[in-house]
Amino acid sequence: MTGEEIVLAVSRIEERAKPREKCAMPAVTVPVESLAVFMRAIHDDPALSFDMLCTHTAVDWLGENRFELLYVLCSLKHGHYLTVSTSVPRDKPEVSSVSSIWRIAEWQEREVYDLMGVLYSGHPDLRRMFLEDDWNGFPLRKDYKDDFMLELPE
Amino acid sequence: MTIRPITLADRIAAGQKVESLLSTQEYFVNMGPQHPSTHGVLRLLVRLDGETVREVIPVVGYVHRGIEKMGEYLTYRKFIHLSDRLDYLSAITNNWVVAMAVEKAAGIEINDRIQTIRTLCAELQRIQSHQLWWGVFGMDLGAFTAFLYGFRDREVVTDIFEETTGARLTMNYIQPGGVMFDIHPDFVKNVKKFLAYFKPKLEEYETLVSGNVIVQARLRGVGILSPGAAVSIGTTGPVLRASGVAHDLRKSEAYGVYGKVQFDIPVGVKGDCWDRYWVRIEEMRQSIRIIEQLIDSIPEGKHMTIKPTAKIKLPEGLYYNQMETARGILGALIVSDGGEKPYRIHLRSPNFNNLWSVTAMAPGLRIADLVAILSSIDVVVPDIDR
Amino acid sequence: MTNAIGTTLWQVKTLADRTTGAMPDSPWLAIGYILLGVVAVGALVAGLGLVLIYAERKIAAHFQCRLGPMRVGWHGIFQTVADTLKLLLKEDVIPERADKLLHLMAPFLSLLATVMVLVVIPYSPVLQIADVNIGVLYVSAVGGFGILGILVAGWSSNNKWSMLGAMRAGAQIISYEISVTIALLTVVLFAGTLQLSQIVLSQAEGWWIWRAHGIGLVAFLIFLIASVAEINRTPFDIAEGESELTGGFHTEYSGMRFAFFFLSEFVNMFVAAAVTATLFLGGWMPFHIGSFQAFNSIMDLIPPAIWFAGKTGFLIFVIMWFRWTFPRMRVDQLMKLEWKILLPIGLVNLAAASIAVLFNLYFFPRH
Numbered sequence: 001m002t003g004e005e006i007v008l009a010v011s012r013i014e015e016r017a018k019p020r021e022k023c024a025m026p027a028v029t030v031p032v033e034s035l036a037v038f039m040r041a042i043h044d045d046p047a048l049s050f051d052m053l054c055t056h057t058a059v060d061w062l063g064e065n066r067f068e069l070l071y072v073l074c075s076l077k078h079g080h081y082l083t084v085s086t087s088v089p090r091d092k093p094e095v096s097s098v099s100s101i102w103r104i105a106e107w108q109e110r111e112v113y114d115l116m117g118v119l120y121s122g123h124p125d126l127r128r129m130f131l132e133d134d135w136n137g138f139p140l141r142k143d144y145k146d147d148f149m150l151e152l153p154e
Numbered sequence: 155m156t157i158r159p160i161t162l163a164d165r166i167a168a169g170q171k172v173e174s175l176l177s178t179q180e181y182f183v184n185m186g187p188q189h190p191s192t193h194g195v196l197r198l199l200v201r202l203d204g205e206t207v208r209e210v211i212p213v214v215g216y217v218h219r220g221i222e223k224m225g226e227y228l229t230y231r232k233f234i235h236l237s238d239r240l241d242y243l244s245a246i247t248n249n250w251v252v253a254m255a256v257e258k259a260a261g262i263e264i265n266d267r268i269q270t271i272r273t274l275c276a277e278l279q280r281i282q283s284h285q286l287w288w289g290v291f292g293m294d295l296g297a298f299t300a301f302l303y304g305f306r307d308r309e310v311v312t313d314i315f316e317e318t319t320g321a322r323l324t325m326n327y328i329q330p331g332g333v334m335f336d337i338h339p340d341f342v343k344n345v346k347k348f349l350a351y352f353k354p355k356l357e358e359y360e361t362l363v364s365g366n367v368i369v370q371a372r373l374r375g376v377g378i379l380s381p382g383a384a385v386s387i388g389t390t391g392p393v394l395r396a397s398g399v400a401h402d403l404r405k406s407e408a409y410g411v412y413g414k415v416q417f418d419i420p421v422g423v424k425g426d427c428w429d430r431y432w433v434r435i436e437e438m439r440q441s442i443r444i445i446e447q448l449i450d451s452i453p454e455g456k457h458m459t460i461k462p463t464a465k466i467k468l469p470e471g472l473y474y475n476q477m478e479t480a481r482g483i484l485g486a487l488i489v490s491d492g493g494e495k496p497y498r499i500h501l502r503s504p505n506f507n508n509l510w511s512v513t514a515m516a517p518g519l520r521i522a523d524l525v526a527i528l529s530s531i532d533v534v535v536p537d538i539d540r
Numbered sequence: 541m542t543n544a545i546g547t548t549l550w551q552v553k554t555l556a557d558r559t560t561g562a563m564p565d566s567p568w569l570a571i572g573y574i575l576l577g578v579v580a581v582g583a584l585v586a587g588l589g590l591v592l593i594y595a596e597r598k599i600a601a602h603f604q605c606r607l608g609p610m611r612v613g614w615h616g617i618f619q620t621v622a623d624t625l626k627l628l629l630k631e632d633v634i635p636e637r638a639d640k641l642l643h644l645m646a647p648f649l650s651l652l653a654t655v656m657v658l659v660v661i662p663y664s665p666v667l668q669i670a671d672v673n674i675g676v677l678y679v680s681a682v683g684g685f686g687i688l689g690i691l692v693a694g695w696s697s698n699n700k701w702s703m704l705g706a707m708r709a710g711a712q713i714i715s716y717e718i719s720v721t722i723a724l725l726t727v728v729l730f731a732g733t734l735q736l737s738q739i740v741l742s743q744a745e746g747w748w749i750w751r752a753h754g755i756g757l758v759a760f761l762i763f764l765i766a767s768v769a770e771i772n773r774t775p776f777d778i779a780e781g782e783s784e785l786t787g788g789f790h791t792e793y794s795g796m797r798f799a800f801f802f803l804s805e806f807v808n809m810f811v812a813a814a815v816t817a818t819l820f821l822g823g824w825m826p827f828h829i830g831s832f833q834a835f836n837s838i839m840d841l842i843p844p845a846i847w848f849a850g851k852t853g854f855l856i857f858v859i860m861w862f863r864w865t866f867p868r869m870r871v872d873q874l875m876k877l878e879w880k881i882l883l884p885i886g887l888v889n890l891a892a893a894s895i896a897v898l899f900n901l902y903f904f905p906r907h
Contacts, residue, residue: 054388
């Protein structure tokens, strides 16, 4: 399926899905409440069949006070890709986990929790991945500061 | 509803078996972070019942250097130097992933000579990486001699790289817009000499290690990863192909000059350690085939299409590029705000997914099998931790 | 002096014989002989350590297409001396919660077993310290004592990896002892005696490896494989499986006491090779073929001690060759090899040997 067909098929599944602008590959934005259902649908749908979660990460838009969660999906059966984007507010970053759909999401989400502080509901094992359990703060956030950081001279 | 994160101690407790009158006592054993066969600084908490593994909990983060955070302060050309340090055994391919992402986004054109050189270097790197894997694999199984043979052959490729790029491990060779230096005048001659030297050696190793009955007994039927689990865990590279899924970006996306050469993709049948071993040996053969087709006809041209000091600015937006390294699919996801430095750069690491497949394969097997499985997955830990 | 078939008739005279001979007349001479025996064993152990460790490193190096020790002395022959000095000067670390007494005792238990077997091996007609008339039984019983050292080391280290290594070693050694003993018994049946020097003398017309026809060859192979398993060498070195268990049972040992474990492994290797050579390859008996007098006399010109050294040296080389070629077997595959393959073959072999001896089914006549 070409990029436009995918976006079309996806918006039939979820009406509130909009194409994400300024993206070189097919990408849609969905609201966070419908994320779990949406992901399950595009995983199971035979024409789309997104069976592999290539990667999951988050972008900290400090100016807009939101985290943008990105899921890059791939279909090995059909050979097409889709990027799903959703936004959560920075002060209450909660989203439902997709670890029941793709097993790797369990650990991808742990990484995003560790570095960005996004909380996943329904996650079987939500703990830090790279940093120690008692670390304070989430390093990849744009406003992260700690005692060891070096500031670039202006 | 509040979402409460847990600690490692909670996780360990959650896996404990309920004690019954006839149960044996399980115990935790720590493999690593310093251990001869955890390929890097990796800690595996193994819950054992006698010699049988019940659960494997990998603990990573010992080599976490914050490469993604550092990337936000560096220009794209400088970030190439960090990309080497991910999976350092595939350094040149890592460079290529980031360079190609930048080129596609910024619209930089490159010529055929550059593509051919990049493809040649990537295939040589693949052979070199698999040589090291083979040596370490033998060592983990107990055949220590294989380690020294593998490294002896790897030295030949390392010398070729050193001549052209100046470095043995972290090459920083492939830049956005081309390659950093033109290939050394002796490059073609040395590569041909290497191919002539290595091809009979590969057959020798087949007899020495692959045909050995003890190796077969240790590997066949051990650590089976079903195709469904492999795709769900997102494994890529030889691990995925050994499980029977024929997915190789060199064929499906045909970047570089892969579209112009003939080669096959080895695909396994059962997904056990033997298949993973065999797929990598076959990949070495196919890489030799690709190099043979390209080495004699490197097109003429410049080795860099943009000036080395030109500023590279990516237009605002989200970009993603993937490529097949020796271990799997490495992806570079760049979010740019229009400037010289990325707003967010994320690297999709193949070893991240491949390592977690251990938790699916190991339960029910023995410690010796765990070592064989870990070795057959071929993990390089800095790639996981970034 | 030649015997009926023209070979030299050797008189076996052990140090123990000399001691008992000297006892009634001059007890001081007897004590002197005893001291000589003690010193000889000590020197042999030290010498073996020196030579074998250097040999292992050089052989390993050449198998791996590299040179090995080259700097300390001419082609590195003083390397072992340098290593011993280093180990002597190292700090002896005992884990805090280890069982101290057992931890200190374990290396010595290991070494004790090997040294006690060294005493009865016939190195040449005149170079033997004691010749007990239950020689083979003594070797089997005392040699099995070595497992105690490993188990005690693993237990006392207070380390899960050591425990695992020790348990594996215990299971392995106890299992393979059975195959060793059965192969041993085959030779005893043919030779008709348990005494080691008599077994050597019984091979005057040809070594048991071929003189006992196929049975001898099969028994030799079983004995060799089971002996390599007994001494924890690759492919059977799961007890110290470096890449799995870090150090196995000797993880927590450092300095001289680690050196004792190391030394006992090499002396064990010598003992296994020596006993194999004695039982199957004729010990110090030269290479004789039946009644070819001329050939046998030529073979006798080479001193018996050289024959013994040559045979043992060759077997040691083969055992080292195994180590640097084969990968390690998994513990259940190891057990399967013993219980399902070596043991049945060994039992059938023993039965065949009994029939051959009982009904005199020989090609070469027995004198």
